[in-house]
Amino acid sequence: MTKKRERLEVIFDILKEISEHHNSIRPTPLLRRSGLSSNSFSEYYKELISKEFIREIVDERGKKYVTLADKGFKFLEKYKLIVGFIGEFEL
Amino acid sequence: MPPHFFDPHILIVEPIFTLAVVIFCFLIYFKTKESYDLTKYKGIEYFRDAFLFFGLSYVLRFFFSFVFFSTIVFNFISPREIFAPFFIFFLGYFSTIGIFYLIFSLVWKKFNNRNMLIFGHCIAVLLSAISFITGSHMMIIYLQCILLAVAVVLSFVIHIGRKKVSKTKLLYLLVSGLWLINLLVIDRRKPFSSGLDIFFEAVSLIVFVIIYHKILKWIK
Numbered sequence: 001m002t003k004k005r006e007r008l009e010v011i012f013d014i015l016k017e018i019s020e021h022h023n024s025i026r027p028t029p030l031l032r033r034s035g036l037s038s039n040s041f042s043e044y045y046k047e048l049i050s051k052e053f054i055r056e057i058v059d060e061r062g063k064k065y066v067t068l069a070d071k072g073f074k075f076l077e078k079y080k081l082i083v084g085f086i087g088e089f090e091l
Numbered sequence: 092m093p094p095h096f097f098d099p100h101i102l103i104v105e106p107i108f109t110l111a112v113v114i115f116c117f118l119i120y121f122k123t124k125e126s127y128d129l130t131k132y133k134g135i136e137y138f139r140d141a142f143l144f145f146g147l148s149y150v151l152r153f154f155f156s157f158v159f160f161s162t163i164v165f166n167f168i169s170p171r172e173i174f175a176p177f178f179i180f181f182l183g184y185f186s187t188i189g190i191f192y193l194i195f196s197l198v199w200k201k202f203n204n205r206n207m208l209i210f211g212h213c214i215a216v217l218l219s220a221i222s223f224i225t226g227s228h229m230m231i232i233y234l235q236c237i238l239l240a241v242a243v244v245l246s247f248v249i250h251i252g253r254k255k256v257s258k259t260k261l262l263y264l265l266v267s268g269l270w271l272i273n274l275l276v277i278d279r280r281k282p283f284s285s286g287l288d289i290f291f292e293a294v295s296l297i298v299f300v301i302i303y304h305k306i307l308k309w310i311k
Binding site: 075085088 | 123125126129130131132134135137138196197257259260305306308309310311
């Protein structure tokens with residue numbers, strides 16, 4: 001049985017997915033790749049939008065894409081260190 | 092005329108050590124700000140708040156110590172009598188909540204956070220009120236000793252089965268224990284040697300430097 005992912009790990013996985021798709025992915029494939037239920041994904045998605053980690057863009061054909069915002073890039077950059085810090089102090 | 096056991100050198104050394112401890116507490120607080128802003132992780136929040144409150148406690152301890160000093164050197168009784176209970180109240184509150192937040196940072200995943208915070212603040216206010224009414228900083232020490240003993244027992248119960256005691260918990264125990272010792276030696280009228288005072292201040296500083304150094308390993 002796989003271990004339930006921590007909140008930070010889930011956020012990292014979502015942001016990494018976007019980053020690995022050249023910073024542009026449609027919401028449905030992102031949901032599929034996130035490994036979350038649609039309700040759970042929807043909560044994370046709204047949270048990431050409201051906290052300006054990601055943003056939605058609509059192309060000229062009206063299709064919605066998700067891209068990383070500055071905060072999202074920063075999170076990806078710092079994630080390993082933050083997790084190390086949390087582990088070091090058993091937080 | 093100051094009593095014979097009062098060493099004026101401590102007047103120079105103590106503020107330097109206290110200031111250094113305060114600086115390190117606030118450095119820890121501000122250095123971890125970005126990590127908290129990015130993650131809103133509860134453990135980081137409690138950890139940061141613990142050092143913020145310890146920093147404030149050391150600031151107040153310094154002023155409290157200064158009031159004691161003025162009592163002895165200038166034989167100036169009234170300021171102590173007027174201000175001491177208020178210092179004791181805030182000193183008790185900030186330091187108790189500092190100890191609580193350190194404990195919270197370790198156990199927050201196992202408890203309801205809202206109830207845990209309310210409980211912590213209620214205990215801190217109660218403890219400070221008792222100290223305020225009795226007008227003695229010794230009361231803070233007795234009550235915080237009990238709190239610390241409960242925290243140690245709780246920590247062992249929660250992590251029962253683990254063979255090794257983690258270095259982090261030992262560091263936290265040192266932070267809290269040294270705080271209590273530093274509070275105990277605050278009363279200059281007691282026959283503590285100033286060498287012992289400075290020793291404990293120096294050890295406290297070393298502990299905070301170690302924590303800050305550990306943080307720097309992860310947060311550049």
